[in-house]
Amino acid sequence: MSWGYLPVLDLALTRGQDLRAGSPLSGVHIRGRGVIQVLRHFGYPFLFLVVLAESLGLPVPSFPFILVSAALAAELHFRLAGVVTLSALAAFAGDAFWYFLGRRRGRSILRKLCALSLNPDSCVSRTEDFFGRNGLKTLLVAKFIPGLNAVSPPLAGMLKTTFARFTLFDLGGIGLWVMSAVLLGLGFRTEVQWLIEWLAAFGRTSVLILAVLLAGWFLLKAVDRRRFFHLLERSRISPQTLKERLDRGENLVVVDLRSDLAYRQEGLKVRGAIHIPPGEFELRYREIPKGRPVVMYCT
Numbered sequence: 217m218s219w220g221y222l223p224v225l226d227l228a229l230t231r232g233q234d235l236r237a238g239s240p241l242s243g244v245h246i247r248g249r250g251v252i253q254v255l256r257h258f259g260y261p262f263l264f265l266v267v268l269a270e271s272l273g274l275p276v277p278s279f280p281f282i283l284v285s286a287a288l289a290a291e292l293h294f295r296l297a298g299v300v301t302l303s304a305l306a307a308f309a310g311d312a313f314w315y316f317l318g319r320r321r322g323r324s325i326l327r328k329l330c331a332l333s334l335n336p337d338s339c340v341s342r343t344e345d346f347f348g349r350n351g352l353k354t355l356l357v358a359k360f361i362p363g364l365n366a367v368s369p370p371l372a373g374m375l376k377t378t379f380a381r382f383t384l385f386d387l388g389g390i391g392l393w394v395m396s397a398v399l400l401g402l403g404f405r406t407e408v409q410w411l412i413e414w415l416a417a418f419g420r421t422s423v424l425i426l427a428v429l430l431a432g433w434f435l436l437k438a439v440d441r442r443r444f445f446h447l448l449e450r451s452r453i454s455p456q457t458l459k460e461r462l463d464r465g466e467n468l469v470v471v472d473l474r475s476d477l478a479y480r481q482e483g484l485k486v487r488g489a490i491h492i493p494p495g496e497f498e499l500r501y502r503e504i505p506k507g508r509p510v511v512m513y514c515t
Contacts, residue, residue, distance in 0.1 A: 255281070255284065255285060255288075255292050255294075256291075256292050256293070259292075259293075259294075260294070260298060260302050263281060263282070263285055263299065263302055263303065263306075264302045264303075264305070264306045265306070266278045266281050266306075267281070267282070267302075267303045267306035267307050267310075268306040268307075268309055268310050269310075270307075270310070270365075271306060271307045271308075271309065271310020271311055271365075272310045272313065272314075273310075273314075273329065273366045278303075278307075279393075279397050282299065282303050282394060282397035282398065282401070283397045283398075283400050283401040283408070284401065284408060285299045285401070286299055286397065286398040286399075286400075286401030286402055287401035287402065287404065287405045287408040287409070288401075288405075288408065288409070296398065299398065300394055300395070300398060303394045303397075304387070304390050304391065304394050307359070307390045307393070307394070308383075308386060308387060308390055310369075311369040311386050311390070312369070312383075312386075313369075314329075314366070314369040314370040314373070315369045315370065315372055315373040315379070315382055315386075316373060317370055317373065318369065318370025318371060318372065318373030318374040319373030319374065319376065320373075322374050323374060323481075325370045325374070326343070326367060326370055326371060326374065329366055329367050329370065343363070343364060343367045343368070343371060344371070344474075344475035344476075344477040344478050345475040345476070345477070345493055345494050345495045346364065346495075347368065347371050347372075347375075347477060348475050348476045348477035348493070349495060352372065352377065352381060352382070352385040353385070354368055355368055355369075355372065355382070355385040355386045355388070355389045356385060356388050356389040356392065357389065357392075358389055359389050359390060359392070359393035360392075360393060360396075369382075369386065372386075374481075375477075375481075453511060455513075458470070458486070458511055462486075462487070462488075466509075467508050467509075468508065468509050468510075468511055469490070469504055469505050469508045469509065469510045469511070470486050470488060470489040470490070470510075470511050470512075470513070471489065471490050471492055471504060471510060471511070471512045471513075472485060472486065472489040472490065472491040472492070472513060472514075473492060473493070473494055473497070473512055473513065473514040474491070474493070474513075474514055475493050475494060475495075476493050479491060479493075486513070489513075490503060490504065492504075494514075
């Protein structure tokens with residue numbers, strides 16, 4: 217599916233008509249399809265939809281929109297209270313959707329969400345390990361950690377957390393996230409205005425440079441993942457083969473790498489397996505006997 221072109225950085229600024237009398241951006245006229253023009257034209261509904269989109273898992277970075285909305289609130293005819301309230305409501309609406317879906321569908325939702333991440337192979341175990349160690353406090357920082365943001369609400373639902381407790385911690389995390397964007401926007405208002413003018417000076421060239429850097433990063437991640445899969449294919453063993461070898465009495469060491477959360481929830485275990493959660497592996501790897509074939513499995 218193609219997401220099309222999102223005109224976030226395509227800014228065109230020319231000296232001329234003021235945005236608003238007495239504005240710090242006096243003398244700057246906005247034309248084209250830049251983020252400022254979009255925010256000014258569509259106002260609060262656009263900001264709400266952008267934050268909701270990211271909360272639902274779409275690849276839309278809403279933090280910069282909140283930051284710019286706060287920094288240029290006067291020019292955009294925004295009220296800071298409106299920016300904070302709408303952003304928080306949009307983020308909570310998306311999180312609540314995933315919470316109820318996780319509560320209803322369970323682990324399958326977590327796997328589907330992780331399949332969209334750049335590291336789907338470790339996403340589930342990493343998230344469960346983090347959540348298992350920190351509990352609902354994870355929701356207080358989830359918005360600041362890529363990947364954890366989308367997966368934490370359905371995980372809370374999967375664990376049958378009450379909606380009241382989920383709401384308390386999730387709104388706490390959302391509040392910290394929104395207010396950090398607003399305070400950064402207010403604190404670096406001059407720098408935001410300078411950045412907009414700088415992007416305008418380079419026009420589409422700046423967009424092209426950012427796109428090339430982003431594409432290069434994605435390509436490196438894809439190559440790294442492909443290399444990892446090739447390594448796995450050479451050493452992979454199917455569950456059926458493992459069972460047959462154990463039934464024959466082969467002296468294998470089986471290591472269960474599932475998180476504590478998954479281990480408790482699923483309740484299933486390969487007989488004789490040593491359970492070492494991912495977060496404890498570096499401390500406990502010496503428990504694995506030497507001189508015997510080792511088979512590791514995870515979620």
